[in-house]
Amino acid sequence: MKNGHTDILTIETSCDETAAAVVRDGREVLSNSIYTQISMHTLYGGVVPELASRSHIEKINHVIESALAEANTTLDDIDAVAVTYGPGLVGALLVGVAEAKAIAWAAGKPLIGVNHIEGHISANYIEHPELKPPYLGLVVSGGHTHLIIVKDWAEFEILGRTVDDAAGEAFDKVARAIGLGYPGGPKIDAVSKEGNPDAIHFPKAKVNGSEFDFSFSGIKSAVLNYLNHAQMMHEEVCAADLAASFQKSVVEVLCDHTVAAAKKYGIRQVAMAGGVSANSGLRAGMKKACEENGLELYVPSPIYCTDNAVMIGVAAWHEYQKGRVSSWDLNAVPGLKLGER
Numbered sequence: 001m002k003n004g005h006t007d008i009l010t011i012e013t014s015c016d017e018t019a020a021a022v023v024r025d026g027r028e029v030l031s032n033s034i035y036t037q038i039s040m041h042t043l044y045g046g047v048v049p050e051l052a053s054r055s056h057i058e059k060i061n062h063v064i065e066s067a068l069a070e071a072n073t074t075l076d077d078i079d080a081v082a083v084t085y086g087p088g089l090v091g092a093l094l095v096g097v098a099e100a101k102a103i104a105w106a107a108g109k110p111l112i113g114v115n116h117i118e119g120h121i122s123a124n125y126i127e128h129p130e131l132k133p134p135y136l137g138l139v140v141s142g143g144h145t146h147l148i149i150v151k152d153w154a155e156f157e158i159l160g161r162t163v164d165d166a167a168g169e170a171f172d173k174v175a176r177a178i179g180l181g182y183p184g185g186p187k188i189d190a191v192s193k194e195g196n197p198d199a200i201h202f203p204k205a206k207v208n209g210s211e212f213d214f215s216f217s218g219i220k221s222a223v224l225n226y227l228n229h230a231q232m233m234h235e236e237v238c239a240a241d242l243a244a245s246f247q248k249s250v251v252e253v254l255c256d257h258t259v260a261a262a263k264k265y266g267i268r269q270v271a272m273a274g275g276v277s278a279n280s281g282l283r284a285g286m287k288k289a290c291e292e293n294g295l296e297l298y299v300p301s302p303i304y305c306t307d308n309a310v311m312i313g314v315a316a317w318h319e320y321q322k323g324r325v326s327s328w329d330l331n332a333v334p335g336l337k338l339g340e341r
Contacts, residue, residue: 005024005025006024006025006026006079006080006317006320007022007023007024007030007071007073007077007078007079008022008023008024008078008079008080008081008082008112008313008316008317008320009021009022009064009067009068009075009078009080009081009082009103009313010022010023010081010082010083010114010309010310010312010313010316011060011064011081011082011083011084011096011099011100011309011312012083012084012096012116012119012307012308012309012311012312013056013060013083013084013088013092013093013095013096013099014084014086014087014088014089014092014093014096014116014307015047015052015088015089015092015142015307016036016037016038016041016047016052016055016092016307017034017035017036017037017306017307017308018034018035018037018055018056018059018060018063019032019033019034019035019063019307019308019309020033020060020063020064020066020067020309021033021067021308021309021310021312021313022067022068022070022071022073022078022313023310023313023314023316023317025317026122026125026313026314026316026317026318026321027125027126027129027314027317029126029310030070030071030072030073031066031067031068031069031070031071032067032070032303032308032309032310033063033064033066033067033070033309034063034308034309035055035059035062035063037051037052037055038182038183040055041182042181042182042183044182045176045181045182046172046176046182047089049089049090049091049092050091052089052091052092053089053091053092053094053095056092056095056096057095060095060096060099061099064099064103067309075103075106075107075109076107078107078109079109079110079320080104080109080110080111080112080316080320080325081100081103081104081107081109081110081111081112082100082111082112082113082114082312082313082315082316082319083096083097083099083100083101083111083112083113083114083312083330084096084113084114084115084116084119084312085097085113085114085115085326085330085331085332085333085336086115086116086332086333086334086335086336087115087116087117087143087144087333087334087335087336087337088116088332088334089334090332090334093332093333093334094332097113097330097331097332101328101330105328110320110325111325111326111327111328111330112316112319112320112324112325112326113326113330114312114315114316114319115315115336115338115339115340115341116307116312116336117139117141117144117146117338118154118156118315118338119311119312119314119315120139120141120273120274120305120311121137121139121148121150121156121271121273121315122311122314122315122318123273123300123304123305123308123310123311123314124271124272124273124298124299124300125314126300126304126310126311126314127300127301127304128271128298131269131271131298133150133151133152133153133155134149134150134151134152134267135149135150135267135269135270135271135298136148136149136150136258136261136262136265136267136269136270136271137149137150137156137270137271137272137273138254138258138270138271138272138273138277138286139272139273139274139338140166140167140168140254140272140273140274140275140276140277140282141166141167141168141273141274141275141276142166142168142169142172142185142275142276143166143168143169144161144162144166144168144274145161145162145166145167145168145214145216145254146158146160146161146162146338147159147160147161147212147214147257147258147261148338149265149267150271153318153321153322154315154318154319154322154324155339156338156339158338158339159212159261159265160210160211160212160213160214160257160261161213161214162213162214162215162216163207163210163213163214163215164215164216164217165215165216165217165220166214166216167214167216167250167254167276168184168185168274168275168276169216170216170217170219170220170250171184171185171188171247171250171276171279172184172185173220174188174220174223174243174246175187175188175243177223177224177227178223178227178237178239178242178243179239180239180243185275185276185278185279186278188243188246188247189247189279189280189281191239191240191243191244192240192243192244192247192281193244193280194240194244195238195239195240195241195242195243195244195245196240196241196244196245197244197245197247197248198245198248199238199241199242199244199245200226200241200242200245200246201245202219202222202223202226202245202246202249203218203219203222203249204219204249204252204253204256205217205218205219205253211257211260212257212260212261214253214254214257216250216253219246219249219250223242223246226242227242247279247281248281248285250282251279251281251282251285251286252285254282254285254286255285255286255288255289256289258270258286258289259289259290259293259295262293262295263293268294268295268296269295269296269298270286270290270295270296270297270298271297271298271299272286272297272298272299272300273300273305274305275305275306275307276305277299277300277305278302278305278306283299286299324341
């Protein structure tokens with residue numbers, strides 16, 4: 001502990017970003033180093049797991065050294081080492097976990113395994129220190145769509161989740177279908193600004209018997225059917241209108257579920273998290289929905305919405321405060337669920 005502070009070195013390698021950071025007391029960002037693999041995976045239209053793992057191996061030492069240098073600190077001054085151990089791509093996760101274990105062992109520091117989804121939720125605390133549980137959380141990323149009650153620090157109750165495609169998956173698949181390429185979310189967001197969101201009506205699926213679960217495979221199929229029909233009829237498709245209409249439908253589902261849950265459980269604070277929460281359409285739609293219903297909305301800056309190690313450091317600090325540290329047999333858990341340890 002340096003000058004009464006707790007500094008944690010954190011590592012994130014769950015997918016296609018190699019990231020490291022030093023976070024002080026779960027709130028102050030001393031450094032944030034990220035190497036993104038987007039340009040490499042764009043060639044293939046999506047993340048190639050084997051290539052992602054190799055790139056993590058090549059870049060991780062440099063990224064960690066950069067984070068320590070930016071924070072003007074050394075391993076001697078670090079109080080703990082934290083790492084994402086799931087969910088994510090197993091090969092990618094293993095690179096980060098092995099690195100963190102080696103550093104923690106060699107430096108004689110505690111090791112803290114962090115759930116990636118918990119990290120996304122915790123990103124809100126970086127810029128919104130006034131946000132405190134209980135509150136309603138909406139996690140929207142490439143692989144996960146969760147509506148949860150954050151009951152306490154690192155304590156969650158899941159109200160709903162996706163039963164098929166996550167919102168981010170749907171964005172990627174629709175972007176690919178209309179020829180926008182990878183990554184789909186940012187590309188659809190950009191093109192949508194030029195289109196008419198009311199040009200095409202797409203369905204908003206509900207899951208029978210579960211009012212807060214999500215389903216986005218239906219809207220993805222509706223987009224594909226629309227494109228196939230247009231092709232058969234030799235009709236021209238306006239990509240901007242299609243993207244805007246698709247995005248509007250997804251945003252409305254996310255906003256409707258969130259507002260309904262807030263009303264049912266009497267919660268006035270809503271926090272969004274995950275890569276898709278950087279989407280300008282979702283941010284604007286959720287802001288409008290919350291204002292109309294008297295809810296307070298919290299959203300991280302875009303750099304803390306996508307995968308980064310800072311959010312892992314924030315989550316790790318709360319785990320550390322609760323005395324939760326990992327043993328040396330910590331391993332990658334690609335299918336790790338929120339709340340599991």
